[in-house]
Amino acid sequence: MGIKAALSKPFAAFAVWQINKWKHNAVKAQQKILLQLLQDAKHTAFGKDHHFAEIQNYSDFKKHVPVQDYEGLKPYVDRVVAGEADVLWKGKPQYFAKTSGTTSGVKYIPLSKESMPEHIKAARNAILTYIHETGKSDFVNGKMIFLQGSPILTQKHGINIGRLSGIVAHHVPAYLQKNRLPSYETNCIEDWEQKVDAIVKETMKENMTLISGIPPWAQMYFDKLSEQAGGKKIAEIFKNFSLFIYGGVNFEPYRAKIEQSIGKKIDSIETYPASEGFIAYQDSQKDKGLLLLANAGIFYEFVPADEYYNDNPTRLSLGEVELDQNYALILNTNAGLWGYSIGDTVKFVSKNPYKIVVTGRIKHFISAFGEHVIGEEVEQALLTVANEEQVSITEFTVAPQVNPNAGELPYHEWFIEFANPPKDMTAFSKKVDQALQQKNIYYFDLIEGNILQPLIIRSLEKDAFVNYMKSEGKLGGQNKVPRLSNDRKLAEGLEGYIIA
Template sequence: MLKSTLLRPFASYIRRRLRYRSALAVEIQEEIRKDLVRTARDTAFGRDHHFDEIRSYPDFRRRIPIGDYEAFKPYADRIKLGEPDVSWPGVPKYLAKTSGTTSGVKYIPLTRDSLPNHFGSARNALFNYVAETGHARWLDGKMIFLSGSPEMDSTNGIPTGRLSGIVNHEVPAWLRTNQLPSYATNCIEDWETKLEAIVEETIHADMRLISGIPPWVQMYYERLLARSGKATVKELFPNLDMFVYGGVNFEPYRESLERLVGARIPSVETYPASEGFIAFQDSQTEPGLLLNTGSGIFFEFVPAEQVSSDRPERLSLAEVKMGVNYALLLSSTAGLWAYDIGDTVEFVSLDPYRIRVTGRVKHYISAFGEHVIGKEVETALRSVAGRYGAEVTEFTVAPQVNPVEGLPYHEWLVEFSRPPADAAAFSAALDRAMVEENLYYRDLIQGKILRPLVLTALPTGAFRRFMKQSGKLGGQNKVPRLANDRKIADALLEA
């Protein structure tokens, strides 16, 4: 019997449970907070922060300071040595290795208690889609997950690798027969070599589901079409029925991906991170991602403008408001405590609690106090590109503080797959859109502190060359949309 038929009842159960738990999100969050403290009371972190004296959420805030990886690193170093009971009972099953902005490589524990958050949540996202839409054909064909290598190192006996590679070791048995590429192909380190092998393995397969970060999926599509001579991916894979993505906003890539596919494919957006599976799209009609409030994570929120202050306001789920840009904190069964994940979010619904990612705490431009964030540049570019018939492959924005002549400005470095017919009009419209998006930027433009943005069109392949030179081509790597300096911009101009 087909898997799509067998799994429909379970998918309906998953959706009913999600809706029930979402209605009780505040109460469940409080129970998770209590359980986390109770379970970790006798760990080194628990003793250091007097968990035995925590009786309430105000106690929790007083005893557990906000911290990023730098603050957690002394405990992470002990965990890496194999010491048990450091920030969570026992030793982790895996260490997820990820890049840090200030700490170099980060090692995030994945414990046996935290694994259901990662893998159960991914399952819930897909099964919820089946129950909502009735579309389950993707379960009966091949699926591809464009990810990092599953090969693991050992850190004092703890298997260590990229989260996307670790995922390959936890794929359930019922799904393995559907999964591509092969383990051997997935282990190829060089992205371009790996991509050619993936194309070879999948070009004649009955592909139904494709999952990955949009820019790398785009590369896969382009190679498929170049190899096959077909006009669209749908000609190759007529049963392609699902696209799962996360990590970046899909909208800037939508037009080019749909052109390559030859159709709009149903999609599910997810918000996974090494630190936890934060949220996922639970509705095909409502905006935002359902916050994963019932999966071993206790969430806190800090107004983004207060992140660097000495005494930031720190809110539980019950205290959040819509439309406010919050830095996201999490405490979890992985042994992370009031951990600043580095992302900013805003709520688009409080019943249920749905969010959208607005950017990174450290990825912004505020060279003149404007504090431009990722959501603003993506919204502006998407709206203007649509009006001018342009198609964007990739982009990033950086300040030019000391131009050779004239006032400072924001430089937009954009790689077009279809450039606008009138670049000057496009640039002017984009600046007007940014004025509408950010009132501080508007004041700086009107006050003649900044001149209108400068659009620099980059040649085809510039971003890929930059990522390759940086050793970050493929996998789960992403180009930051914003930087407060010119390191990325200057490297791109030289790529």
């Protein structure tokens, strides 16, 4: 055991001791954070406009601060981007994380000197809790790769701007820098395909022990590695590769293909980072729930997903949530986001401690016929059948077909890129449709009532999604294919890749 591996164990024990101090007192921690956030921001423009000085508790807070998305906060964000101080949070942000929005164009998410350390601490603690639970630490002596955006930053009114993953690259602890790949020069390559090719070249002969990235882009890296190594599995190329860290999308649709590419089962840690804050991570290999970070500068609110579009939806604090209910996640942060709907939906799978699973996007659903099918339902329906049939899936998305051929009923159209296709596509489609009917009673009623016909699967050619994303200028580590759309834009883009 190397010196880093040996030192990591007492470091991990100390980190877990600190986590446990708030882990089982999360509601109390949340109450304290709300009051601290209000105190720190009461002299800001937003704080004055929303009477922060008068707010004594969560009930008061709900009366003064509305739930809003980026569009709702944009007038304040625009002032911050223009260089004004003390608008949403005290002073000016340390960074803007630049993201793309569906309605807002480019979004600028503020990161403050208070919020930035929480991102770094959460990523570190995800690894340390793993070491403490499993006793496995040898991987820290090997090379680690983080598939991420370019670390090149621009400036606007003295504030650095970049992708979150590129910003985080500037905060990697010194003790990890020697182990970290790719090189800074390679990380700066903007073209994703060129970048992955360069990463493959840099890492092929290295002792890679930890790999981290969004699953579909990690898969692209694995495919290129295997191709360069004459078809070898990743476990043959990197004999000491033992830990995969991922986030950004649900891993389950990619698990079978990635494990097949690796050639063996390895431990993995799921994380839930976002530009708006690091929200949760998997703190145990014994369950898949993600520990909600209740003491990390964020006060959370939860809106029942089926009320989200109501004029006056129910808003709940952490102590009021129930298990197995679908909630839209609302953030109030120490970077100045207030009543901010991040767009994700979550369910609680434990309340002691508070653990969640991410179930989808509040705007990513299909309800063209009143069915309100969500991402969790389509993923579980497809994966249940795929596992039974030993079918592997690279990527997929679903859209409604509301204008079918004459004489046909409307239907849900599934675009699937198979790594290992089913032997009988008709039987496979029928099983997936039945599984979805069991998960969504409204969809069942529409099929039974002959409003919809059963779903239709379009099998896509190899690399269809990669090529489509490339054609849209969205090929890269932070871009994700939506599972569900209520329109046909993505479906129409994929039609040219259908296997006849």
